[in-house]
Amino acid sequence: MNSQSSSHDLLSTKLDGSNFSLWEFHFGIFVQGKGLFGWLDGSASLPTDEKELDRWNLNNAKVIVWMLNSVHANIVMGLRPFSSASEIWLHLRNVYQQSNLAQEFEVERNIVEYTQGDKNVCSFYAVLQLLWSEQDKISGRNMSTAGLKEMLGERQRTRMVQFLMKLRLEFKSIRGSLLNREVTPALDVVLAAMLLEETRLGTQATIESIPLSVVALLAQKSTIDTSSRNAKRNVQCYECNDFGHIAANCPK
Known part of the structure; x- marks a missing residue:
């Protein structure tokens, strides 16, 4: 085919x-x-x-x-x-095809009601972009190219705020940090920051889910390995009186 x-x-x-x-x-x-x-x-x-x-x-x-x-x-x-x-x-x-007003009402309602829920940041943002593109299409029907470009530029700040406010509570800390910047960050910068934060939160959750007994075992193994290395460094060769090797392996 x-x-x-x-x-x-x-x-x-x-x-x-x-x-x-x-x-x-x-x-x-x-x-x-x-x-x-x-x-x-x-x-x-x-x-x-x-x-x-x-x-x-x-x-x-x-x-x-x-x-x-x-x-x-x-x-x-x-x-x-x-x-x-x-x-x-x-x-x-x-x-x-509905009237412009009916379409606009439906799209605006969908944008207002849409939240991240259980979706990851990437999937959530992709759907939000679809809603925004439909909003732009409706708004731009009776606009000149220059007018549409100006409107889209003005919407970027609003959409950055919309994106942040619809994220789950676990992103509260970095959201506050981004909103308090002196220079308003671009939407793609905010998205990149949220993707990094999502990765960090996932790693942290994985570490916290490891049983304490496993953590203690790993710590004990690390201590034993360190002690073993130190013991080898403290071995003194009776041939040359140097530390770190035995007579059988003496370089002299």
Whole structure:
């Protein structure tokens, strides 16, 4: 099986009717990466040449297959009347795209309610990034490129604070240290610090879980090894009166 025919397996988001904005973003980028976005938005017009038409139909079928595999089964049945990828794309947008205000409300609610829970720092941050990217997409629909860039710059500080406040209580100490810096650290700097702290806490927890009897045994072994080395250094050779070797190994 070639890479294009199985590419739908790589899509991480499935349309379930409530997540159109996120699905549209992921699926659009995916098809762009395959060089077939024209079949999705309708800009790849139907050719008249027979050979070109065969190629067009093949690419159209590829995009439809990817689309069918990226939506839930209850949505697939409603797509049977359509014969082109662009028709399906337009239909899904008309049916499932919510108003900007409703989408914004849902995304903001998800960001507010989302916390680290039992996830590690890396997994927690990855989901938070997805929520932020959806927030940016909604906010940037009616913005110029320059305006969107300025808005994203202003959001970095807010998102750094959001990230810190949603972490578990065990990160309280380093969180306070980062927030009290004279210069506000960048989000990637904060993430790196939290990953290091997570490693340190994991190592500390492992050490603390070792039974005291094992710790005592290791300490006793270390003491015996040290005493043995010292004893060897204190052996005096009767041939040369030097310390550290015996007569049998005397260099003289």
